Amino acid sequence: MTKPKDMDDLRRLPETTPRSAITARVARFWPLLVAIPVVLIGFVLWGGLKPEGALLGGLFLVALIALIPHTEASSSDTVLTLADPPLDMDGAGITAFVEALIDPCLVLDRRGEIVHRNEAAARNYPQAQPGRVLTLVMRHPALIAAIDHVLETGEARSFELHETFPTETWDRVHVAPLHGPETSGQDDDDRQILITFQSLTDLKRVEALRSDFIANASHELRTPLASVIGFIDTLLGPAAKDPAAREKFLGIMRAQADRMSRLIDDLLSLSRIEMHQHVRPTGTLDLAALLREVRDGLQALAGAAELKIVLTMPEGPVTVSGDRNQLYEVFENLIDNAIKYGGNGKTIDVTLARVERGEFRHLVAVVDHGPGVDPEHVPRMTERFYRIDAETSRKKKGTGLGLAIVKHIVHRHRGQISIKSRTEPGEGLRIEVVLP
Numbered sequence: 001m002t003k004p005k006d007m008d009d010l011r012r013l014p015e016t017t018p019r020s021a022i023t024a025r026v027a028r029f030w031p032l033l034v035a036i037p038v039v040l041i042g043f044v045l046w047g048g049l050k051p052e053g054a055l056l057g058g059l060f061l062v063a064l065i066a067l068i069p070h071t072e073a074s075s076s077d078t079v080l081t082l083a084d085p086p087l088d089m090d091g092a093g094i095t096a097f098v099e100a101l102i103d104p105c106l107v108l109d110r111r112g113e114i115v116h117r118n119e120a121a122a123r124n125y126p127q128a129q130p131g132r133v134l135t136l137v138m139r140h141p142a143l144i145a146a147i148d149h150v151l152e153t154g155e156a157r158s159f160e161l162h163e164t165f166p167t168e169t170w171d172r173v174h175v176a177p178l179h180g181p182e183t184s185g186q187d188d189d190d191r192q193i194l195i196t197f198q199s200l201t202d203l204k205r206v207e208a209l210r211s212d213f214i215a216n217a218s219h220e221l222r223t224p225l226a227s228v229i230g231f232i233d234t235l236l237g238p239a240a241k242d243p244a245a246r247e248k249f250l251g252i253m254r255a256q257a258d259r260m261s262r263l264i265d266d267l268l269s270l271s272r273i274e275m276h277q278h279v280r281p282t283g284t285l286d287l288a289a290l291l292r293e294v295r296d297g298l299q300a301l302a303g304a305a306e307l308k309i310v311l312t313m314p315e316g317p318v319t320v321s322g323d324r325n326q327l328y329e330v331f332e333n334l335i336d337n338a339i340k341y342g343g344n345g346k347t348i349d350v351t352l353a354r355v356e357r358g359e360f361r362h363l364v365a366v367v368d369h370g371p372g373v374d375p376e377h378v379p380r381m382t383e384r385f386y387r388i389d390a391e392t393s394r395k396k397k398g399t400g401l402g403l404a405i406v407k408h409i410v411h412r413h414r415g416q417i418s419i420k421s422r423t424e425p426g427e428g429l430r431i432e433v434v435l436p
Contacts, residue, residue, distance in 0.1 A: 094178065094192070098116055098118045101118055101196065104123075104124045104125060105117070105120070105194065106121050108134055108192065108195065109191070110151060110191045112133045113132065113133055114128055114132055117129075117130060135147065140161060142160075142173075143173065143175075146175040147175060147193060150177055151193070155177075157174075157175050158173065167411070167412075168277075169278050170203075171199055172200055173195065173197055175194075177194075178192040178193065206275065217267055219385070220263050220385060224257075225256075227252070227253075231249040231253050232253070269329075273326070273405060273408045274408055279412070280412070280414060281322045281323040281326070281412065281413060283321065283322065283323060284319055284320065284322075285322060286317040287318040287352060288314070288316075290324065290328060290331070291311060291331060291352060291364070293328070294332050295309045295350065298332065298339065307339055307346065307347065307348055309348045310347050311351075313351070318362060320435055320436070323412075326413075329406075329409065330409050331433075333402045334433075335350065336402075337402060337403070338370075341429070348368055349368075350364070350366050352364050355434065357434060360415065360434040362434065362435045363434050363435075364432070367431075368428045369428050372427070372429050373429060378419050381403050381419055382406070384400065414436055415434055415436065417433050
């Protein structure tokens with residue numbers, strides 16, 4: 001048995017020796033041990049019991065007391081005996097603690113090197129690997145200041161971390177010492193820092209989406225709603241008994257209501273995409289089969305415009321990571337726009353190819369052979385509600401949100417979109433989407 005270092009350790013040692021067991025038993029049953037001899041002596045004096053019988057009876061009762069099981073719970077030192085040893089914060093204890101946390105968590109030593117990270121931190125911050133200095137991986141002034149403050153003072157500090165690359169995220173970061181404030185100011189090589197990241201991205205996005213939705217909806221719905229209200233007033237007033245005017249105005253009102261419905265659907269779709277833009281899709285799909293499905297779905301629309309959708313792609317499946325429904329919406333939107341606004345040509349060319357552009361491996365190009373657009377419009381075409389020709393867009397039932405939706409979906413898939421106009425002879429607008 002190791003020698004206890006102090007009295008606290010001594011009090012925590014279990015009472016296992018025979019001497020300590022006897023002492024504990026005597027302390028527990030001393031009233032009975034005193035009462036038995038007194039009672040037996042009384043019986044002997046009164047003549048009701050012989051001395052030999054009293055002696056045998058006393059020994060028998062003492063033997064019964066000795067046979068009563070002795071447990072730690074019966075000891076007056078129960079709390080001290082059963083007390084668990086303190087958690088070893090320099091060993092497996094801190095590792096188990098960090099792994100049990102749901103939020104991303106990092107443990108640093110006094111030099112700022114990462115000594116441990118839990119699974120959530122490895123998933124959200126893959127660059128923060130054990131053995132690397134965190135401030136060289138995450139160059140954020142507030143994070144560096146918080147770590148320095150904890151090392152100097154031993155006091156915990158929290159702040160909000162806002163990152164814009166590769167996607168915009170917000171986190172509440174809490175930096176705290178593991179060994180408490182009593183180690184501050186000491187040259188302690190074992191001092192460690194615990195850093196936790198609580199995501200605020202969803203809350204921030206909901207707040208932004210709420211304000212954006214209200215602003216966009218109020219701006220875009222104002223005109224068709226005013227038109228509907230005006231026609232209703234006309235039908236209730238001067239045109240109340242005019243069947244021809246009533247039929248005409250009801251048709252216009254129906255068209256305006258359809259426009260508002262499409263606008264609300266696009267706004268809701270855009271809001272849902274933006275809310276989860278920081279979460280990368282984890283599914284897989286065959287991009288070639290998806291493009292064939294999109295083409296088949298738009299064949300009737302292309303035929304009405306006297307256009308033909310021409311697909312060019314490699315043989316066999318082309319597997320990519322992504323959300324199938326969202327990528328379907330991307331290419332349906334691009335080909336639909338090409339049919340609507342590139343109708344001067346005879347074909348819509350859709351090309352799928354494998355490329356080597358950094359982390360990008362797949363390219364999809366949608367090319368029409370229409371008039372194209374002027375260069376000054378190209379950089380703004382993915383903005384919300386940006387229209388090159390508002391009147392033409394409304395006649396073709398556009399909401400001004402199609403390319404904005406495309407841009408956000410592509411960014412969620414960690415891809416890029418580029419728009420070029422009249423880059424080659426005979427080409428109108430060329431839109432390229434590259435994906436990992």
